[in-house]
Amino acid sequence: MDYLKQSNIVVEVIRDGLLLKNVYDFNAKHIFECGQCFRWDKEEDNSYTVIAFGKVINVKSNGNEVRILNTDIRDFKEIWFEYFDLGRDYSRIKTALSADDTMKLAIKYGEGIRILKQDPWETLISFIISANNRIPMIARSINLFSQMYGRAINYNDKVYYTFPTIKDLSEADFSDIKSCKAGFRCKYIIKAIEMVRNGEMNLEKIKSMKAIEAEKELKKIPGVGIKVANCILLFSMQKYDTYPVDVWMKRITEELFLKRKSKVGEISDFAQKRFGDLSGFAQEYLFYYARELKIGKS
DNA sequence: TTGCAGGGGTCAA
DNA sequence: TTGACCCCTGCA
Numbered sequence A: 001m002d003y004l005k006q007s008n009i010v011v012e013v014i015r016d017g018l019l020l021k022n023v024y025d026f027n028a029k030h031i032f033e034c035g036q037c038f039r040w041d042k043e044e045d046n047s048y049t050v051i052a053f054g055k056v057i058n059v060k061s062n063g064n065e066v067r068i069l070n071t072d073i074r075d076f077k078e079i080w081f082e083y084f085d086l087g088r089d090y091s092r093i094k095t096a097l098s099a100d101d102t103m104k105l106a107i108k109y110g111e112g113i114r115i116l117k118q119d120p121w122e123t124l125i126s127f128i129i130s131a132n133n134r135i136p137m138i139a140r141s142i143n144l145f146s147q148m149y150g151r152a153i154n155y156n157d158k159v160y161y162t163f164p165t166i167k168d169l170s171e172a173d174f175s176d177i178k179s180c181k182a183g184f185r186c187k188y189i190i191k192a193i194e195m196v197r198n199g200e201m202n203l204e205k206i207k208s209m210k211a212i213e214a215e216k217e218l219k220k221i222p223g224v225g226i227k228v229a230n231c232i233l234l235f236s237m238q239k240y241d242t243y244p245v246d247v248w249m250k251r252i253t254e255e256l257f258l259k260r261k262s263k264v265g266e267i268s269d270f271a272q273k274r275f276g277d278l279s280g281f282a283q284e285y286l287f288y289y290a291r292e293l294k295i296g297k298s
Numbered sequence B: 001t002t003g004c005a006g007g008g009g010t011c012a013a
Numbered sequence C: 001t002t003g004a005c006c007c008c009t010g011c012a
Helices: A028-032 A073-083 A090-097 A101-109 A120-130 A135-149 A174-180 A183-197 A203-207 A211-218 A226-236 A247-258 A264-293
Strands: A010-014 A017-021 A040-042 A048-052 A055-062 A065-069 A152-155 A158-161
Touching: A010 A073, A028 A048, A028 A055, A048 A158, A055 A073, A055 A152, A090 A101, A090 A264, A101 A264, A120 A135, A120 A183, A120 A203, A120 A226, A135 A158, A135 A174, A174 A183, A203 A211, A211 A226, A226 A264, A247 A264
Parallel strands: none
Antiparallel strands: A010 A017, A017 A065, A040 A048, A048 A055, A055 A065, A152 A158
8 A cells, every 4th residue: 555655554454443553653642632633532441532524433542553443444545544644754753853852851741642634624613712712611612513513423322423514514504603602702613614615715725825824814714813823724734834822832932941931922933943844743742741741830 | 609710812992 | 912702610
């Protein structure tokens, strides 16, 4: 299989799914709990049930093996290989970032982080909901939104709902959107849907732009400021030279590197100089590290 | 039990 | 530069 050549991954078909061998730098906990995506449930066996690209899968990592259930070779090739960014050698990224002692420590905590290649549309709405919000609330709102407008999928005696596509929303009536409990963000969601639906906002086109231009475009959507735009760029448009700065990133960058209170702009400038094209990866390792250790929390 | 601050930002004044 | 904003939790 050509797409696997670059990665040395061996795919074995097992009952109800696949077992991947020779997968390096992959830890399901690190990947799903580093704040980049919201649509997962942690199961009792430490596996993660994930809803993405209209599918439900169950993922479990163990050393250099990764088990993905409720999938097949075809979906792996067409969706999950890219979704999990399996063509990228994270060890090289980690080596490069580890030249910095502080980063070396942060990486040790989140050594199995990979930046998922998520759907730009879902990422846009999800991060609009994330503004001034807490993770459990964000996840709940996205789930309610999906329940209202998405498609049901049964898996293991549970019902999951896919994130609605623009097409799913074409007939939708948003008079009851408040019941997804996104509060003041509901009006932003409706406007974002409208802009994408009528072509005023073309996410694929934005994806092909350079980060700085793409950020400018995304910010035209109400509810999308610098931070939300940067999350969309990093988590769904492969703009790895971005460094989304939220309160956690502000605190940890101040504490570990700048050693003083700083403005968001100063923090971005610092990241650009220090981490360059790897800023996005550095951001994820630092974010996970900061939250695990509650670093910088006053 | 009730009340109040504040959260993975953005917007408008 | 500052306060308001939905909704909910944690904590007094």
